[in-house]
Amino acid sequence: MVEDVLKLVRKAEEDAEKLIVDAKNKTADILSNADKDAKKIIEDLEDEGRKEAQIIIEKVKKEGESEAKKIIDTEEKKASKLEKESRKNLGDGVKIIVDSVLNL
Amino acid sequence: MEEHSNIEKITSKIIEDARKKADGIIEDANTAAKEKKASARKKGSDIKAYILDSAGKSAEQTEKKMISAATIKARTAILESKEKLILEAFEKAAEELEKISEGREYSGVLKKLATATCINIGGGDLELVVRKNDEDLLKKELKKIEEEVKKSTGKKTSLKISGDGKVAGVIVRNLDDKIEIDSTFKNRLELLRPELRLKVAEALFR
Numbered sequence: 001m002v003e004d005v006l007k008l009v010r011k012a013e014e015d016a017e018k019l020i021v022d023a024k025n026k027t028a029d030i031l032s033n034a035d036k037d038a039k040k041i042i043e044d045l046e047d048e049g050r051k052e053a054q055i056i057i058e059k060v061k062k063e064g065e066s067e068a069k070k071i072i073d074t075e076e077k078k079a080s081k082l083e084k085e086s087r088k089n090l091g092d093g094v095k096i097i098v099d100s101v102l103n104l
Numbered sequence: 105m106e107e108h109s110n111i112e113k114i115t116s117k118i119i120e121d122a123r124k125k126a127d128g129i130i131e132d133a134n135t136a137a138k139e140k141k142a143s144a145r146k147k148g149s150d151i152k153a154y155i156l157d158s159a160g161k162s163a164e165q166t167e168k169k170m171i172s173a174a175t176i177k178a179r180t181a182i183l184e185s186k187e188k189l190i191l192e193a194f195e196k197a198a199e200e201l202e203k204i205s206e207g208r209e210y211s212g213v214l215k216k217l218a219t220a221t222c223i224n225i226g227g228g229d230l231e232l233v234v235r236k237n238d239e240d241l242l243k244k245e246l247k248k249i250e251e252e253v254k255k256s257t258g259k260k261t262s263l264k265i266s267g268d269g270k271v272a273g274v275i276v277r278n279l280d281d282k283i284e285i286d287s288t289f290k291n292r293l294e295l296l297r298p299e300l301r302l303k304v305a306e307a308l309f310r
Binding site for chain 1: 167
């Protein structure tokens with residue numbers, strides 16, 4: 001009778017021990033998975049950052065190109081206008097040179 | 105019967121305690137896992153923010169460089185446009201001088217240029233080097249030039265002409281001092297170019 005009781009208690013203790021071992025094993029899995037997830041979270045955010053950064057760089061580059069083109073176009077128009085208007089004074093410029101060379 | 109029930113209570117308690125402990129262990133693990141992920145999210149977000157911040161700064165720098173390069177290019181376009189016109193003025197002036205050297209008024213121009221150059225060299229025994237075709241133009245004015253130079257420099261002046269010149273204008277050589285002043289159109293154009301550039305620019309872009 002006592003032996004039977006001890007057997008039952010031992011069995012219960014073994015089951016209890018198994019519960020703890022299982023829980024510890026599960027803990028290791030949980031933590032290992034958490035490490036993997038954490039690594040992936042960081043990698044994903046890093047990737048996300050790189051992709052968004054590329055979009056920002058492309059966008060700003062396009063804006064820069066557009067702004068640069070605008071500046072060049074405007075100044076080229078100014079240069080063209082300046083050349084056209086100054087050409088009217090070319091005769092005066094030529095006269096200054098000729099008169100100076102001839103010592104007039 | 106009661107004894108059996110007591111044993112069952114004991115074993116149930118053992119199992120129940122173990123389950124609670126196991127649950128506690130798993131709950132701790134879950135909490136730790138949550139913390140690891142939260143920490144990873146924070147670290148990932150920081151990395152992302154750093155990447156975006158760097159990209160923003162780099163993009164801003166690139167944009168500034170592009171605009172700066174464009175501004176320089178644009179300014180260069182204006183300067184090139186001005187330079188083109190200044191060069192054109194000098195080219196046209198050279199053509200005009202060439203025409204003058206072939207025209208009727210050249211005789212007067214040559215006389216004036218020769219006189220001024222002889223005065224500049226200080227008079228004396230001088231040789232006037234001109235183009236072969238211009239020798240006759242100058243010969244008939246020689247006496248007048250000698251007088252004018254003497255009057256201006258106070259020095260007796262004697263002139264002779266050489267037709268070895270290659271271009272319009274005159275080279276005056278002082279035969280005693282072996283000094284010469286090159287007053288050919290070509291040389292005067294080059295000598296005067298630096299100071300004329302400014303005057304021409306003022307006339308063109310007023």
